[in-house]
Amino acid sequence: xxxxxxxxxxxxxxxxxxxxxxxxxxxxxxxxxxxxxxxxxxxxxxxxxxxxxxxxxxxxxxxxxxxxxxxxxxxxxxxxxxxxxxxxxxxxxxxxxxxxxxxxxxxxxxxxxxxxxxxxxxxxxxxxxxxxxxxxxxxxxxxxxxxxxxxxxxxxxxxxxxxxxxxxxxxxxxxxxxxxxxxxxxxxxxxxxxxxxxxxxxxxxxxxxxxxxxxxxxxxxxxxxxxxxxxxxxxxxxxxxxxxxxxxxxxxxxxxxxxxxxxxxxxxxxxxxxxxxxxxxxxxxxxxxxxxxxxxxxxxxxxxxxxxxxxxxxxxxxxxxxxxxxxxxxxxxxxxxxxxxxxxxxxxxxxxxxxxxxxxxxxxxxxxxxxxxxxxxxx
Amino acid sequence: xxxxxxxxxxxxxxxxxxxxxxxxxxxxxxxxxxxxxxxxxxxxxxxxxxxxxxxxxxxxxxxxxxxxxxxxxxxxxxxxxxxxxxxxxxxxxxxxxxxxxxxxxxxxxxxxxxxxxxxxxxxxxxxxxxxxxxxxxxxxxxxxxxxxxxxxxxxxxxxxxxxxxxxxxxxxxxxxxxxxxxxxxxxxxxxxxxxxxxxxxxxxxxxxxxxxxxxxxxxxxxxxxxxxxxxxxxxxxxxxxxxxxxxxxxxxxxxxxxxxxx
Numbered sequence: 001x002x003x004x005x006x007x008x009x010x011x012x013x014x015x016x017x018x019x020x021x022x023x024x025x026x027x028x029x030x031x032x033x034x035x036x037x038x039x040x041x042x043x044x045x046x047x048x049x050x051x052x053x054x055x056x057x058x059x060x061x062x063x064x065x066x067x068x069x070x071x072x073x074x075x076x077x078x079x080x081x082x083x084x085x086x087x088x089x090x091x092x093x094x095x096x097x098x099x100x101x102x103x104x105x106x107x108x109x110x111x112x113x114x115x116x117x118x119x120x121x122x123x124x125x126x127x128x129x130x131x132x133x134x135x136x137x138x139x140x141x142x143x144x145x146x147x148x149x150x151x152x153x154x155x156x157x158x159x160x161x162x163x164x165x166x167x168x169x170x171x172x173x174x175x176x177x178x179x180x181x182x183x184x185x186x187x188x189x190x191x192x193x194x195x196x197x198x199x200x201x202x203x204x205x206x207x208x209x210x211x212x213x214x215x216x217x218x219x220x221x222x223x224x225x226x227x228x229x230x231x232x233x234x235x236x237x238x239x240x241x242x243x244x245x246x247x248x249x250x251x252x253x254x255x256x257x258x259x260x261x262x263x264x265x266x267x268x269x270x271x272x273x274x275x276x277x278x279x280x281x282x283x284x285x286x287x288x289x290x291x292x293x294x295x296x297x298x299x300x301x302x303x304x305x306x307x308x309x310x311x312x313x314x315x316x317x318x319x320x321x322x323x324x325x326x327x328x329x330x331x332x333x334x335x336x337x338x339x340x341x342x343x344x345x346x347x348x349x350x351x352x353x354x355x356x357x358x359x360x361x362x363x364x365x366x367x368x369x370x371x372x373x374x375x376x377x378x379x
Numbered sequence: 380x381x382x383x384x385x386x387x388x389x390x391x392x393x394x395x396x397x398x399x400x401x402x403x404x405x406x407x408x409x410x411x412x413x414x415x416x417x418x419x420x421x422x423x424x425x426x427x428x429x430x431x432x433x434x435x436x437x438x439x440x441x442x443x444x445x446x447x448x449x450x451x452x453x454x455x456x457x458x459x460x461x462x463x464x465x466x467x468x469x470x471x472x473x474x475x476x477x478x479x480x481x482x483x484x485x486x487x488x489x490x491x492x493x494x495x496x497x498x499x500x501x502x503x504x505x506x507x508x509x510x511x512x513x514x515x516x517x518x519x520x521x522x523x524x525x526x527x528x529x530x531x532x533x534x535x536x537x538x539x540x541x542x543x544x545x546x547x548x549x550x551x552x553x554x555x556x557x558x559x560x561x562x563x564x565x566x567x568x569x570x571x572x573x574x575x576x577x578x579x580x581x582x583x584x585x586x587x588x589x590x591x592x593x594x595x596x597x598x599x600x601x602x603x604x605x606x607x608x609x610x611x612x613x614x615x616x617x618x619x620x621x622x623x624x625x626x627x628x629x630x631x632x633x634x635x636x637x638x639x640x641x
Contacts, residue, residue, distance in 0.1 A: 254463030
């Protein structure tokens with residue numbers, strides 16, 4: 001019998017009687033003393049034969065009953081550990097609990113299983129990523145389908161809803177977008193001046209700032225902001241509707257949730273993002289101009305003159321053309337993730353996170369693809 | 380008897396499953412016009428799955444479902460819309476649209492399918508709310524401000540918004556105290572008689588079964604193991620059905636009495 005240091009505890013005393021071990025249990029074998037009970041059960045294993053005198057137990061709950069059961073069942077030969085004198089009022093509980101253990105034995109996990117569990121977890125994650133991508137494509141398809149149906153019957157388009165979403169996604173986002181793009185413009189310009197100064201290439205900062213902002217930064221920063229701000233809102237809204245079975249209710253009324261909920265949101269995004277992109281780019285250029293004046297000692301007249309030379313309408317077009325596609329990606333991902341929410345709050349959180357991460361990922365991938373595209377057509 | 384022999388819903392050899400697990404294994408069921416059918420089964424036996432498959436929220440693997448004489452596999456988009464208009468669904472937790480008031484919730488199906496003036500919609504919606512026991516003050520509340528019983532009533536009013544022929548109820552009395560549950564039963568029976576509804580009710584509630592169901596069907600192990608009036612069910616040879624209707628200690632199902640509720 002393995003004996004641990006904590007055997008002589010308040011709850012369990014051992015009395016050696018010839019060659020037989022007698023254990024005396026006393027006190028409250030309840031949840032309050034759970035830690036001690038745990039130690040007792042862990043320390044005493046493999047008894048050959050023993051008697052447990054339970055007459056001293058003053059209180060017993062499931063924790064105590066389980067511990068007693070583990071002691072009884074821990075003997076090397078079954079039934080060699082006897083439980084005596086358990087007060088009558090606890091006998092029912094003890095029987096119930098030992099019956100439960102007999103029906104459904106608890107197997108503690110072995111460390112050998114953790115490796116295979118880890119691998120199967122990895123497999124599941126990869127499968128989920130694949131399914132997630134399929135969901136996204138399916139949502140794109142449904143949006144296209146709904147758009148087609150609505151184009152045949154323009155009256156059925158939820159204009160009020162779309163305008164409401166446009167207000168939330170576009171108009172209300174303007175202050176934060178302007179602020180962030182302004183700051184980004186300042187930062188880029190400042191870094192440009194700081195480093196280009198070494199080569200005496202101050203004036204080229206303007207070129208860099210103009211082209212970078214109009215072609216890339218304006219759209220990318222705005223798209224990421226919108227994904228975080230509105231994409232997560234869409235996922236959370238649709239997800240909690242899904243949790244409350246509101247989506248099912250719509251379907252049973254013969255209505256298409258994609259047409260009613262998703263289409264207005266996506267349309268609002270597609271309209272809003274180019275506008276926000278434009279405003280953001282202007283704010284960034286303004287920020288760079290301000291920085292150029294205050295930090296780079298370049299007067300506004302020179303800044304604007306150089307800017308006019310450096311940028312052309314092509315750069316502007318390149319940036320703006322990307323915007324609706326990014327908007328579609330953000331909208332489709334956000335709504336697909338929203339519909340994928342299961343019943344729990346944890347699931348809602350997980351899908352919202354996944355929605356923002358995925359849409360930013362798609363936005364950047366799209367940006368890369370467009371870069372290749374525009375480079376190949378020489379724009 | 381006036382009851383036509385053509386069932387309003389016919390289900391034949393329905394097989395529904397997810398991945399490799401078969402939940403419904405060749406289920407056959409009929410729902411006749413004008414009756415209240417109660418579907419019982421253990422938790423996880425597939426009652427909700429059956430309900431959701433019939434109303435079109437889940438895909439079936441095999442089998443036939445006919446609603447009002449139309450095979451759901453062969454319906455065109457227009458026919459489907461028409462059938463859906465004639466069905467109303469009460470979800471277990473109400474599923475009211477959380478951003479709309481109770482009145483707007485009830486008017487939602489009306490707005491979709493009918494072109495009538497706001498005035499008329501308000502009029503009819505308030506009448507429906509009154510029929511289910513809610514007043515004009517409740518009509519202006521949002522779903523988050525309602526008690527459990529009120530939510531169910533509002534959801535019932537919405538299910539009845541377009542005066543459907545068939546109403547599906549998913550555990551309508553779950554979560555209600557015995558008095559509210561009894562009242563709800565009476566409400567369903569009254570409306571069923573006044574509006575000439577056919578009701579398909581998934582339920583656990585023995586008292587509802589005793590008080591208002593004309594026929595009962597029991598679902599166990601993915602199959603319908605018994606169906607018929609309450610007496611037939613009590614006399615059934617199936618062990619699960621016997622146990623369900625006679626209780627753990629041989630307690631009988633309460634006798635038919637609308638004022639009694641467990």
